[in-house]
Amino acid sequence: MKTISARQTGIIVFLTILANKIxxxxxxxxxNSKADSIFVMLALFFIEFLILLVFLKLKKNYxxxxxxxxxxxxxxxxxxxxxxxVFLVFFLFxxxxxxSVLFVYLKDLVYQDEFGFLxxxxxxxxxxxxxxxxxxxxxxxxxxxxxxxVVGIVFCLAIAFFTDISTPILFVSPVSSLFASAWQGLFxxxxxxxxxxxxxxxxxxxxxxxxxxxxxxxxxIFVLAIxxxxxxxxxxxxxxxxxxxxxxxxxxxxxxxxxxxxIIAMLTIMTLGLFQLEIFLTAFCDCFVMVFSKLSIxxxxxxxxxxxxxxxxxxxxxxxxxxxxxTSILPYLAIVASYLLPILFYALSFKHKREVKDEENx
Amino acid sequence: MKKIINGIKRYPFIIVxxxxxxxxxxxxxxxxGESRRRAIVIAIGLDKLEEEYEISFLTxxxxxxxxxxQSNSVVSxxxxxxSEAILDAQLTLGKDIGLSxxxxxxxxEKMLEEDVSSSLDYLSRVISLPENTVFVCTNTSAKQLLMxxxxxxxxxxxxxxxxxxxxxxxVYITDTSLEAFYKGYYSPHKSSIIGFIEHVKEESSGxxxxxxxxxxxxxxxxxxxxxxxxxxxxxxSSGGGSAVASSSGQETSEAGxxxxxxxxxxxxxxxxxxxxxxxxxxREGKKVAKLDVDNLNSINLLSEKHSLDSITVENVKCExxxxxxxxFLLKNKQVAIQTxxxxxxxxxxxxxxIGVQLTEIDTKGQEIKQNAQSTKISDEIASKLxxxxxxxxxxxxxxxxxxxxxxxxxxxxxxxxxxxKFENFLSSLDDxxxxxxxxxxxxxxxxxxxx
Numbered sequence: 001m002k003t004i005s006a007r008q009t010g011i012i013v014f015l016t017i018l019a020n021k022i023x024x025x026x027x028x029x030x031x032n033s034k035a036d037s038i039f040v041m042l043a044l045f046f047i048e049f050l051i052l053l054v055f056l057k058l059k060k061n062y063x064x065x066x067x068x069x070x071x072x073x074x075x076x077x078x079x080x081x082x083x084x085x086v087f088l089v090f091f092l093f094x095x096x097x098x099x100s101v102l103f104v105y106l107k108d109l110v111y112q113d114e115f116g117f118l119x120x121x122x123x124x125x126x127x128x129x130x131x132x133x134x135x136x137x138x139x140x141x142x143x144x145x146x147x148x149x150v151v152g153i154v155f156c157l158a159i160a161f162f163t164d165i166s167t168p169i170l171f172v173s174p175v176s177s178l179f180a181s182a183w184q185g186l187f188x189x190x191x192x193x194x195x196x197x198x199x200x201x202x203x204x205x206x207x208x209x210x211x212x213x214x215x216x217x218x219x220x221i222f223v224l225a226i227x228x229x230x231x232x233x234x235x236x237x238x239x240x241x242x243x244x245x246x247x248x249x250x251x252x253x254x255x256x257x258x259x260x261x262x263i264i265a266m267l268t269i270m271t272l273g274l275f276q277l278e279i280f281l282t283a284f285c286d287c288f289v290m291v292f293s294k295l296s297i298x299x300x301x302x303x304x305x306x307x308x309x310x311x312x313x314x315x316x317x318x319x320x321x322x323x324x325x326x327t328s329i330l331p332y333l334a335i336v337a338s339y340l341l342p343i344l345f346y347a348l349s350f351k352h353k354r355e356v357k358d359e360e361n362x
Numbered sequence: 363m364k365k366i367i368n369g370i371k372r373y374p375f376i377i378v379x380x381x382x383x384x385x386x387x388x389x390x391x392x393x394x395g396e397s398r399r400r401a402i403v404i405a406i407g408l409d410k411l412e413e414e415y416e417i418s419f420l421t422x423x424x425x426x427x428x429x430x431x432q433s434n435s436v437v438s439x440x441x442x443x444x445s446e447a448i449l450d451a452q453l454t455l456g457k458d459i460g461l462s463x464x465x466x467x468x469x470x471e472k473m474l475e476e477d478v479s480s481s482l483d484y485l486s487r488v489i490s491l492p493e494n495t496v497f498v499c500t501n502t503s504a505k506q507l508l509m510x511x512x513x514x515x516x517x518x519x520x521x522x523x524x525x526x527x528x529x530x531x532x533v534y535i536t537d538t539s540l541e542a543f544y545k546g547y548y549s550p551h552k553s554s555i556i557g558f559i560e561h562v563k564e565e566s567s568g569x570x571x572x573x574x575x576x577x578x579x580x581x582x583x584x585x586x587x588x589x590x591x592x593x594x595x596x597x598x599s600s601g602g603g604s605a606v607a608s609s610s611g612q613e614t615s616e617a618g619x620x621x622x623x624x625x626x627x628x629x630x631x632x633x634x635x636x637x638x639x640x641x642x643x644x645r646e647g648k649k650v651a652k653l654d655v656d657n658l659n660s661i662n663l664l665s666e667k668h669s670l671d672s673i674t675v676e677n678v679k680c681e682x683x684x685x686x687x688x689x690f691l692l693k694n695k696q697v698a699i700q701t702x703x704x705x706x707x708x709x710x711x712x713x714x715x716i717g718v719q720l721t722e723i724d725t726k727g728q729e730i731k732q733n734a735q736s737t738k739i740s741d742e743i744a745s746k747l748x749x750x751x752x753x754x755x756x757x758x759x760x761x762x763x764x765x766x767x768x769x770x771x772x773x774x775x776x777x778x779x780x781x782x783k784f785e786n787f788l789s790s791l792d793d794x795x796x797x798x799x800x801x802x803x804x805x806x807x808x809x810x811x812x813x
Binding site: 108109121122125129164166167169234235236237240242243 | 378382385462486489490537541544545548549774777778
């Protein structure tokens with residue numbers, strides 16, 4: 001089995017943490033909870049870290065087993081497949097949301113004309129290919145581009161400091177608004193769940209768990225820094241800006257003479273978006289193969305393409321609809337997939353004494 | 363061949379790649395350049411006529427030349443809404459409008475009689491328009507200003523956004539972009555500052571003969587205006603400096619003569635841009651006051667960034683005992699803002715330490731042998747300087763109080779430092795928005811000599 005290292009796992013965690021949080025989310029959350037959205041993010045990230053700990057514990061106790069086999073052993077075939085199916089739906093919509101946000105960003109700032117067909121023909125074959133060639137090759141690519149992405153984000157954040165910023169005004173929203181914001185942002189979280197799907201292909205040696213945690217921490221720091229600087233910079237007009245990371249670069253009269261600095265943000269966002277789509281699609285296809293064990297990964301990608309085209313282009317069709325779904329209905333799915341199921345996994349991560357004995361005898 | 367086919371079979375994505383290449387390469391090779399399809403707009407002008415909008419675009423026309431000159435043209439369209447006017451302009455131009463490079467948005471002063479944000483709504487929704495677009499107002503029409511801007515660039519090599527950026531960085535200090543306008547507009551005090559560029563249009567008598575004479579006059583005035591422009595950078599507080607560019611074109615007498623010869627046939631009147639670095643104070647999107655450089659300097663007294671200010675103190679005794687006028691440059695400012703409440707009355711305390719440097723002595727015809735650099739600032743001079751700064755600050759504060767416009771971040775300072783008390787204070791007022799009139803301002807000044 002081709003496995004990925006702890007470092008590569010960490011990079012996957014880093015990339016997924018940034019998914020759907022650095023463009024439109026700061027603006028969406030600001031409408032309800034103003035700059036206090038930073039606290040909402042902190043709280044949600046805290047829960048995410050707990051989920052990461054659950055994963056690491058599960059991995060420690062079941063180092064070589066597939067996610068399906070762990071579930072089947074503990075819960076039986078039907079429940080196991082039902083849980084996997086929930087993840088399948090979760091990752092399908094995650095991919096759609098990521099695609100939607102990336103597509104609208106590129107349409108608004110790069111292409112400006114309708115280029116739906118062009119985007120599909122460019123993106124779909126690439127992410128399909130990445131999924132088919134496998135997690136290991138994909139992770140190596142991520143490893144190569146990791147520092148490029150980091151430099152891109154750091155550059156966007158650093159440039160923001162050259163313009164007028166003031167500390168965001170905090171503690172202005174009632175608790176109910178914070179909960180409303182948390183609900184709206186819920187579907188943008190649950191990123192570590194991909195690790196559960198890839199559990200059998202991840203190798204974490206003794207002491208390497210910290211490495212994964214470190215990458216996760218870097219991702220969280222970046223997201224929180226983007227939120228804080230974005231709110232510091234735009235303050236009351238934060239609700240008007242849908243592309244937080246890119247907008248950090250453009251609002252400055254001082255940089256007018258330089259030209260379009262936001263090209264750095266464009267490259268960073270494009271790279272991030274592509275990698276995130278690859279990760280989510282791989283997770284979807286793995287779930288598909290687990291549910292329909294007789295079908296291969298190629299069928300899974302074909303099914304994804306058909307589902308994507310039908311659901312996204314025919315039924316959802318608009319960015320506004322996708323965002324509205326992600327902030328109103330999909331949080332229910334996120335509650336189940338990102339919070340209830342990890343609690344179950346936590347319970348599963350404890351081995352019965354009999355299991356340990358069996359393993360020792362074996 | 364068999365090997366190649368087997369290779370392709372092993373990697374079917376090569377086929378996909380070839381198909382994509384075959385599909386897109388002809389498009390890429392035979393499609394016209396982007397500039398043929400899309401006009402690159404570098405400045406937007408918006409005018410409200412009686413019942414419709416007129417939008418004007420200063421567009422960059424990419425064409426090869428050996429003079430390193432950027433050729434621009436102004437295209438306009440009319441419509442009952444801004445988006446209709448844009449469509450009309452697109453039809454006139456025969457191209458789509460690309461706003462990604464638009465760095466200046468100009469409106470005419472008349473539009474500021476009503477809430478200008480409703481007219482700007484379209485621009486606030488266009489994501490391709492950068493947020494750092496400088497927002498400026500002009501006294502005549504935005505279209506005319508853009509037309510004059512073109513000549514400003516040709517004659518002085520100065521772009522409008524560069525001129526405004528200079529104002530923004532050295533005079534206004536506060537950002538005057540479209541984004542900054544919205545920030546102020548949505549804030550509790552609903553006030554913001556935008557730049558003001560004066561446009562002067564003098565109608566000539568027209569006709570070939572008289573145009574010729576006007577051309578030579580322009581050439582002379584061009585020499586003067588060039589001098590004024592050069593002097594403007596040091597004339598912050600006096601307000602006398604102005605960058606002038608005529609659309610008939612003149613930088614020096616000779617160059618101006620040539621330019622006016624070139625343009626004589628095409629222009630009916632003379633049109634000038636006057637940059638006095640004035641600004642417009644807006645409240646709820648409407649103009650409430652026009653601020654001159656002195657007012658702006660007083661606002662910027664509380665900003666450490668601001669350094670372009672000089673003050674003349676009249677009738678002071680110098681070390682030799684004679685009465686003279688002295689001009690000082692204010693530099694190395696240190697500002698500390700405090701807020702406090704005394705018996706429920708909010709106090710806005712500004713501790714300002716200003717370094718001053720003597721730059722000029724008007725001897726009034728007397729013979730004084732004194733080194734300006736080694737002149738000590740006496741207590742009398744310091745006191746007169748302080749008085750003058752205080753009186754200018756008081757004048758500016760009166761304007762802000764009358765207009766209920768808080769562009770000195772008074773609200774933000776109180777809100778950050780003592781939120782609860784400030785909320786109580788605001789709720790005790792009959793008119794919450796009139797809080798500036800109920801706040802006591804304390805200006806503690808320390809004047810020190812700076813070499």
